[in-house]
Amino acid sequence: AQSVTQLGSHVSVSEGALVLLRCNYSSSVPPYLFWYVQYPNQGLQLLLKYTSAATLVKGINGFEAEFKKSETSFHLTKPSAHMSDAAEYFCAVSAIQGAQKLVFGQGTRLTINP
C-alpha cells in the first residue's frame, strides 16, 4: 500500500521568503510522485511530477522538488514566495505499474504574509 504524509497542515511565510512544504511517502514499489495546487474554489492543478528521471524536478510558477529515496521524501520548495502562491498544496503518490491511482496527502495550506 502507498501513503503520503504532509508535515504541517498550515505553513505561513513572509512574501519573499523561502517556501518549504514537506512530503514523505511510503511505497513498497518505486513510486511516481506529484505536487498539486488548489486555489480557492478551483480544481487541482499539477505543479510538478517525479517519474524516475532527474531527482530534482522543476515545475511551474518557480516551484521545484527533490526526490530523496533514502529519506523517502519529496519536499516542495520555492526560493521567494509571492502573494499569489497562497493556496492548498497536495503531495500525491502513484505506483509505476498497474492502474494509476493517486493517493493524496492531507494537504498543506500556505499563507503568505505581506
Place this chain on the structure above:
Amino acid sequence: DSGVTQTPKHLITATGQRVTLRCSPRSGDLSVYWYQQSLDQGLQFLIQYYNGEERAKGNILERFSAQQFPDLHSELNLSSLELGDSALYFCASSVGVGGRNTIYFGEGSWLTVV
C-alpha cells in the same frame, strides 16, 4: 482551464435522494477518474475507467456507481444520499493508465445534502 468539464458545479439535495454528476474528459483522454474531497477524509480516490471499462476501484460506497460511455464522458451516480456524502466531487482525466501520465482535474461538483 484543464479541459475537464464537470456539471453541475453546485447541487443541493435532500437525504435519501439520488443525484448524477457528469464529466467530460479532455479531448483525447481515455481515462477518467472520480475523487471525493471532504474536510474529514481529504481527497479520496473513488474509481477509474479506461475506454469504457472499470480499471481501479477505491473507497467507493456501494450506494455510489459510475460508468464511462462510448463517447468517453462519465457519470457518477450517488443514491440514498446521507449528510456525510456532502463533499466536493472531482472528475479527472488522463491519456492512458500508466503512472507516468499527468492527471488533469476538473473544477469539481459541490454536493450539499440537507
